[in-house]
């Protein structure tokens with residue numbers, strides 16, 4: 001039965017010759033998988049047209065007859081537990097269909113083969129076969145898009161250790177195909193776009209993946225929020241395109257954008273430039289401040305590219321809220337103090353008629369306001385109006401994670417005044433909630449610890 005199962009699976013044309021037949025074999029016959037001839041073995045049954053003969057019997061003389069008949073006809077033969085009569089043996093199999101691993105001891109020790117099989121079994125993911133399915137799905141497309149054998153080989157080697165492989169093995173075959181197609185696009189000369197989150201300022205906060213994307217870019221599009229130091233990592237022949245909305249970082253004055261085209265028009269221009277470059281067959285890396293998908297309009301760029309059928313990869317970045325909070329020592333969530341975090345934009349909070357202030361002013365929550373410098377007075381007042389205590393800690397982080405950073409700590413009542421007095425005018429993020437009081441607490445504890453050590 002063990003051998004029959006494999007042969008049936010391989011869709012072999014099978015005939016069983018036996019005077020009596022096991023009920024399981026009958027079932028296979030009934031399912032049309034094989035035929036049965038109820039008879040003792042006879043040599044004439046072995047003809048040269050057969051591919052393989054197997055003797056699975058305890059009757060030693062029968063195995064000898066089978067082997068002799070097969071050898072005479074030049075047909076491959078396997079006799080169970082009689083290696084000396086075989087011209088072919090069946091190895092121990094690790095089944096990750098359609099990937100099969102065979103372990104053989106050349107008949108010397110089937111037990112050892114099975115042990116080795118056990119060791120390998122543990123190492124091979126159960127869903128390995130899905131990778132073969134992924135390869136099967138992409139095969140013809142890869143042949144067309146990557147005509148050179150070397151390019152194909154490099155592509156497959158990369159795919160099998162990529163996110164595409166993980167997706168396939170976790171059962172998301174469609175997602176795996178999309179990932180692999182992106183990789184194909186970058187090798188095949190079809191243009192592609194990579195949206196890289198550069199982090200909030202400190203160039204070391206970019207991910208390794210983001211850095212690698214910069215290094216491999218044909219075209220690097222950046223704006224004033226991405227640290228210019230990162231451009232140094234690009235290839236010498238890279239084409240640099242500044243799509244900054246407000247000029248160089250140092251000149252940024254929030255709210256001073258009256259003379260610029262509207263954000264929407266400018267964004268459309270950026271989308272078009274991205275697309276035009278990718279359609280030229282370039283690998284376009286779009287470097288964005290923070291994370292592309294947090295108030296970064298990355299979603300719009302993704303949709304515009306998808307409309308043109310251009311592959312887009314998105315590499316996450318550390319958003320200003322998270323980078324800033326960490327650098328300032330503010331845990332955005334803290335047990336018994338803040339159970340959730342909300343990221344909002346100052347523009348929407350300041351102008352939006354539909355803002356649910358009661359929601360924003362909920363206790364035990366941290367509120368992070370991006371682009372809130374211009375409207376800081378209004379925003380803080382409304383939070384108090386919606387029920388937050390005027391003594392709630394609040395902080396404004398300017399140029400966070402950069403050397404020229406400034407932090408202004410206060411409360412809902414006095415933060416806006418302090419910020420104006422400091423003359424803050426760089427990119428700023430406001431954090432409101434009890435957690436904004438933690439840095440002061442930490443300072444206090446360090447001071448106490450120092451005095452108790454000294455005394």
Ligand SMILES: C[S@@+](CC[C@H](N)C(=O)[O-])C[C@H]1O[C@@H](n2cnc3c(N)ncnc32)[C@H](O)[C@@H]1O
Pocket residue numbers: 200201225288289290291292293294295296318319320321324369370371372397398399400401402427428429
């Ligand atoms: C258009 S949004 C981009 C946000 C970005 N995608 C992110 O994930 O951080 C620009 C706003 O992000 C915040 N921001 C970006 N970099 C910052 C920094 N270094 N320090 C403080 N806030 C920053 C400011 O609120 C700024 O006005």
